[in-house]
Amino acid sequence: MNNEIIIAKNLTKKYGTLLAVKNISFKIRKGDFFGFLGPNGAGKTTTVKMLTGLTSISAGKVKIFNKDIIKDAKFIKKRIGVVEDISNLFPDLTVYDNLLFMAKAFGVNYHTIREEIMNYLEMFNLSNKIKFKFLSLSRGQKRIVSIVSSLIHSPEILFLDEPTLGLDINVRNKVHQLLLQLNKQKNITIFLTSHYFEEVEKLCNRISVINKGSLIFDGNINKLKTLFPGDKVVSIELTKPINEAKVSKYFAHFKIKKNKLSITGDDVTVILRKIDKFVKDNKLKIKEINTEGNKLEDLFLRLLKQDER
Ligand code: ATP
Numbered sequence: 001m002n003n004e005i006i007i008a009k010n011l012t013k014k015y016g017t018l019l020a021v022k023n024i025s026f027k028i029r030k031g032d033f034f035g036f037l038g039p040n041g042a043g044k045t046t047t048v049k050m051l052t053g054l055t056s057i058s059a060g061k062v063k064i065f066n067k068d069i070i071k072d073a074k075f076i077k078k079r080i081g082v083v084e085d086i087s088n089l090f091p092d093l094t095v096y097d098n099l100l101f102m103a104k105a106f107g108v109n110y111h112t113i114r115e116e117i118m119n120y121l122e123m124f125n126l127s128n129k130i131k132f133k134f135l136s137l138s139r140g141q142k143r144i145v146s147i148v149s150s151l152i153h154s155p156e157i158l159f160l161d162e163p164t165l166g167l168d169i170n171v172r173n174k175v176h177q178l179l180l181q182l183n184k185q186k187n188i189t190i191f192l193t194s195h196y197f198e199e200v201e202k203l204c205n206r207i208s209v210i211n212k213g214s215l216i217f218d219g220n221i222n223k224l225k226t227l228f229p230g231d232k233v234v235s236i237e238l239t240k241p242i243n244e245a246k247v248s249k250y251f252a253h254f255k256i257k258k259n260k261l262s263i264t265g266d267d268v269t270v271i272l273r274k275i276d277k278f279v280k281d282n283k284l285k286i287k288e289i290n291t292e293g294n295k296l297e298d299l300f301l302r303l304l305k306q307d308e309r
Helices: 044-051 073-079 095-105 113-123 139-151 169-186 197-203 221-227 244-248 268-281 296-308
Strands: 004-015 018-029 033-037 059-064 080-083 157-161 189-193 206-211 214-219 232-238 254-257 260-265 286-292
Touching (some): 004 044, 033 044, 033 169, 044 157, 073 080, 169 189, 214 221, 232 268
Antiparallel strands (some): 004 018, 206 214, 254 260
16 A cells, blocks of 8 residues: 555564564554554664664565665655654754754755744743753753754654653653644654553554564554453442442452452443442442553553463
């Protein structure tokens, strides 16, 4: 299909005897917001580096814009933006000079880019740092400037390796807003690695999971949910202790600890409806209620557990 903008086929990376990425294949369509998840050391950064031509490929192929990442590296690199896990900006140059350098390197007219640079920096309250050396910025500020530097040449695809690591919640939300805007309004394809599940759930329409170098899931959160239909848990804390005999009239699978009750079932909505009836019938009051099982974090942990078996 011609809207497949990134194609990885049997991609493999060896570092000496270590197989960091094992024969993985996936296709990403133009306009996708792709979330690449996996535990530490799973092979995410290595994959990003192979996709962006930053490290050699031991076996397999990468095609971007239907061109080969090795043979057509120059063509591809002009059209993609990369935010690496570790910044590649010059520590001794100022923020502004770093951004101008990037603009020049990509052949962008740096007279017209000035306003765009200022807009981005103002968005993150960093315009007062424009004349500061990059090395003098805080870790979070460096990350923002790295993100801005990847946007200077208006890329069609953005690769972001843990872009919001260590950012405070307000700044993280601003980054999310910006990325969603770029994706939805400018149809920029985004490849994101992250350890923040709420972030991936909020932003990505596609999710892949890598574990020990192998791809163990490719789809979206709804597909992931269908893999684990049972095991939804709703926990409630009541204002007084509960009688087990009474509870057993309403629920088949549950655990009681004083005034805490955990109910297991296939469907959270059904469990909640039964809880409502149980509470009303017995004139009880709920202090706190929590549901588990449907969140990306729970599904991810189950997927890894399943892969360990
Ligand atoms: P994290 O979430 O911790 O950033 P990751 O999924 O990005 O992890 P990678 O950085 O891709 O994982 O690393 C995958 C494996 O390859 C790890 O075992 C790592 O030690 C190894 N590795 C990565 N880079 C190199 C390198 N330059 N030389 C040797 N081994 C490497």
